[in-house]
Amino acid sequence: MIKKTFHYFFLITLLFFCFTSVDAASPNPKKPVKPKNIIFLIGDGMGTAQIYAALTTRKDNLNIAKFRVVGFHKSYSANNYITDSAAGATAFSTGSKTNNGYLAMDTNRKILPTILELAEEKGLSTGLVTTCAITHATPAAFIAHESGRNKYDDIAKWFLKTDVDVFIGGGRKYFENREDKRNLSDSLRKNNYQVVYNQDELQAISNGKIAGLLYADHPPAMLAGRGRMLEKSSVKAISVLEKNKKGYFMMIESSQIDWVCHNNAEDTLISEMIDFDNVVGMVLEYAKKNGETLVVITGDHETGGYTLPGSDIKDGKLKGKFSTTNHTAVMIPVFAYGPGAEEFMGFMENTDIFFKFRKLLLGY
Ligand code: MG
Numbered sequence: 001m002i003k004k005t006f007h008y009f010f011l012i013t014l015l016f017f018c019f020t021s022v023d024a025a026s027p028n029p030k031k032p033v034k035p036k037n038i039i040f041l042i043g044d045g046m047g048t049a050q051i052y053a054a055l056t057t058r059k060d061n062l063n064i065a066k067f068r069v070v071g072f073h074k075s076y077s078a079n080n081y082i083t084d085s086a087a088g089a090t091a092f093s094t095g096s097k098t099n100n101g102y103l104a105m106d107t108n109r110k111i112l113p114t115i116l117e118l119a120e121e122k123g124l125s126t127g128l129v130t131t132c133a134i135t136h137a138t139p140a141a142f143i144a145h146e147s148g149r150n151k152y153d154d155i156a157k158w159f160l161k162t163d164v165d166v167f168i169g170g171g172r173k174y175f176e177n178r179e180d181k182r183n184l185s186d187s188l189r190k191n192n193y194q195v196v197y198n199q200d201e202l203q204a205i206s207n208g209k210i211a212g213l214l215y216a217d218h219p220p221a222m223l224a225g226r227g228r229m230l231e232k233s234s235v236k237a238i239s240v241l242e243k244n245k246k247g248y249f250m251m252i253e254s255s256q257i258d259w260v261c262h263n264n265a266e267d268t269l270i271s272e273m274i275d276f277d278n279v280v281g282m283v284l285e286y287a288k289k290n291g292e293t294l295v296v297i298t299g300d301h302e303t304g305g306y307t308l309p310g311s312d313i314k315d316g317k318l319k320g321k322f323s324t325t326n327h328t329a330v331m332i333p334v335f336a337y338g339p340g341a342e343e344f345m346g347f348m349e350n351t352d353i354f355f356k357f358r359k360l361l362l363g364y
């Protein structure tokens with residue numbers, strides 16, 4: 001009897017250790033790994049051909065091509081088969097398809113909370129970095145609620161309503177040279193922001209809230225001498241945001257891929273794409289070391305109806321072609337790396353990206 005009891009005891013103990021060690025070795029598939037931080041990179045106007053053109057000129061060596069989790073999104077807006085950047089970014093920031101021209105509002109002009117505002121509410125840090133005026137449609141859709149994307153003076157006021165920790169781009173005139181004569185930079189300073197006007201001033205800061213208004217309006221194009229503004233600004237923003245133990249949400253936009261495609265300018269397209277890809281490389285290296293950061297890259301829509309009827313990937317020679325000076329409706333690739341990346345596989349709505357972010361980062 002004693003011997004039998006001992007045998008049972010031994011068996012149960014053995015089973016216990018077997019199951020606990022198996023559990024520790026392989027993560028439970030029902031419990032998805034959650035990221036602490038999300039870095040969301042948007043190439044405005046960037047479709048598959050824009051990426052493939054950059055891959056070609058780089059002779060098959062591109063950071064975006066290192067991503068193993070890839071999906072596609074449908075970019076159409078609530079009122080148009082072809083979205084604009086306001087409705088496109090609103091889909092990502094709020095999970096709602098809206099009318100072209102609307103920022104973080106539904107089609108009835110009801111204000112929708114954005115992923116940035118929701119992250120702030122939960123005590124996470126937040127940031128926006130861009131190569132356009134910070135009041136332009138893509139960054140604006142994460143913080144402003146307007147039915148007119150061109151009301152830049154009104155959009156600037158929203159930066160005082162949400163406690164975004166870091167924002168860096170152009171657009172100083174919409175804060176300081178306004179029709180209502182208010183100086184919003186003074187108001188930002190009262191709210192403990194360090195307002196900086198150039199890259200040197202930005203680099204001198206190591207913590208606290210930052211309003212980086214580096215240009216009066218838009219930063220110049222890469223070919224007009226912007227330099228590594230996006231990369232340097234993004235590195236600085238990450239170093240400040242990562243001090244929050246609760247985590248952060250950050251959006252980095254390469255805005256001018258869209259503009260050069262509107263102009264059907266292939267050489268400037270390549271320079272903007274390579275600049276964006278350098279930022280992608282920096283973020284990917286950071287995420288690999290950090291281990292708790294989800295990186296997602298996509299475009300809001302394609303611009304220019306760009307395609308590659310010729311070219312040579314061995315010698316990097318490009319012969320692309322544009323078919324329109326407007327946006328197009330083609331599906332847009334989504335790339336993901338880090339905890340939760342698998343969620344971004346497959347075919348999705350552009351609005352799904354918001355719900356995946358909210359679930360992974362905020363838990364609902
Ligand atoms: Mg944009």
Ligand code: ZN
Pocket residue numbers: 045085258259262303327
């Ligand atoms: Zn555009």
